[in-house]
Amino acid sequence: MSAEPQVMTNASSGDAHKSESDEQLQESEETVVRTRDETPPAATKPERLMTRRAYLEVTMGAFPGQRFYLGQCDHLIGRSQDVDIPLPDDSISRQHAKLEYRNDEFVLVDLGSKNGSYLNGTSVHECPLRAGDEIMIGNHALQFLFEAVLSPSK
Amino acid sequence: MLVKFWGTRGSIPTPGRLTEKYGGNTSCVEVRVADKLLIFDCGSGIRDLGISYFEEFGTTGIEAHIFISHTHWDHIQGFPFFPPAFVRGNTFYVYGTAARRESISSLLSGQMQPEYFPAKLDDMAASFHYRAFKDSVDLGGGLVVETAELYHPGMSHGFAIHWEGKKVIYATDNELNLGLKLKDEAAGYKAGYVDPRQTLMPHLIPFFQGADLVIADCQYTDEEYAHKATWGHASVSAVMTVMTLAQVKRLAIFHHDPLHSDRVVDEIVVEAKNYLLQNEIYIDTFGAREGMVLKI
Numbered sequence: 001m002s003a004e005p006q007v008m009t010n011a012s013s014g015d016a017h018k019s020e021s022d023e024q025l026q027e028s029e030e031t032v033v034r035t036r037d038e039t040p041p042a043a044t045k046p047e048r049l050m051t052r053r054a055y056l057e058v059t060m061g062a063f064p065g066q067r068f069y070l071g072q073c074d075h076l077i078g079r080s081q082d083v084d085i086p087l088p089d090d091s092i093s094r095q096h097a098k099l100e101y102r103n104d105e106f107v108l109v110d111l112g113s114k115n116g117s118y119l120n121g122t123s124v125h126e127c128p129l130r131a132g133d134e135i136m137i138g139n140h141a142l143q144f145l146f147e148a149v150l151s152p153s154k
Numbered sequence: 155m156l157v158k159f160w161g162t163r164g165s166i167p168t169p170g171r172l173t174e175k176y177g178g179n180t181s182c183v184e185v186r187v188a189d190k191l192l193i194f195d196c197g198s199g200i201r202d203l204g205i206s207y208f209e210e211f212g213t214t215g216i217e218a219h220i221f222i223s224h225t226h227w228d229h230i231q232g233f234p235f236f237p238p239a240f241v242r243g244n245t246f247y248v249y250g251t252a253a254r255r256e257s258i259s260s261l262l263s264g265q266m267q268p269e270y271f272p273a274k275l276d277d278m279a280a281s282f283h284y285r286a287f288k289d290s291v292d293l294g295g296g297l298v299v300e301t302a303e304l305y306h307p308g309m310s311h312g313f314a315i316h317w318e319g320k321k322v323i324y325a326t327d328n329e330l331n332l333g334l335k336l337k338d339e340a341a342g343y344k345a346g347y348v349d350p351r352q353t354l355m356p357h358l359i360p361f362f363q364g365a366d367l368v369i370a371d372c373q374y375t376d377e378e379y380a381h382k383a384t385w386g387h388a389s390v391s392a393v394m395t396v397m398t399l400a401q402v403k404r405l406a407i408f409h410h411d412p413l414h415s416d417r418v419v420d421e422i423v424v425e426a427k428n429y430l431l432q433n434e435i436y437i438d439t440f441g442a443r444e445g446m447v448l449k450i
Binding site: 107110120121122123124125126127128130 | 156158174175404416438440443444445446447448449
């Protein structure tokens, strides 16, 4: 099979309503369709990858708006200062719950807390988290969200 | 008692981004109680459950009790893909209703004929004990699984697990609407019922009464149900009417329609909560999600 690239243009003719500048623009936009065995040209810049990073945002409690960014590991939530996500709240156990990083997702796990862990208003022992979920622990509400990040250029 | 959802979907597995919150695997619920492993239905969710047993217990020495509500595909299709079933040294007790002409082993082997699947039921090396249930199954030590016939074409059964004063119910494929007398039958199946205690199968209200958790088929919005009556699944208002009457404490909306994205299931949960608000009742109501574990 020929490796000759097909060159297509999307310039059209016979459209009375198009302005001259439109036509110039369309003629300048050429779409190159490469066949499978052709090596694409080397990128002029290193590619930056779009990834996402998870965080918990305090929506109710001591510091509304505070964000806790989540690395790809487990995170402890509790009243104790020694945990990853400390929440100053007497109704929260010292080590209340855990966000387990499991199979590329975060799972909320209650650690046998006195007052329980709630997901969207219902008491759960464990549940994988999805964007928009609201965790209620003691008098604190935390929303689980993602934000898009670009990997740094090299 | 721990309850874990491994499959929450009805009819057919529906993987994909639109169902990632509630899950795409078909019906399978695990209950851990009194040092026993109980499994309710063998939809496609049972595959991951089996893999989790290997990770937790190793490949052999697993013993579990499997209760089959009925043998429509979405409740048995995962059975041939349940890895522990193929390992010698594992033991499974499988319970199906005595009300059918064919035994549960015969029905399960049907989908494992060579035309459908390469391994036969007899190729499963684990030790299998098939049991036909009537009213209840006594698992010893005070653990009893009560059964109840539900409203479904071809018959389905619900299970109530009784343990130390707690009651957890798995009742799917249950068109409760059919048991409720309608104010205006000519206009179709609508909310607005006359005393359901007079119209439901008489055993059903006592069956649900005061349950700590009910996992209930609530597949349709009321609007959808108008077009899907007699398909064997319930609408929101029918489920809420019965759960309210039976004064249940928690309700997991289950057997999500394969046509429903996460957003639609969210809407069904909201519709159920609105019913409770309008009637000034509180039942902890939520959509069952794959991977969710509840402590009862």
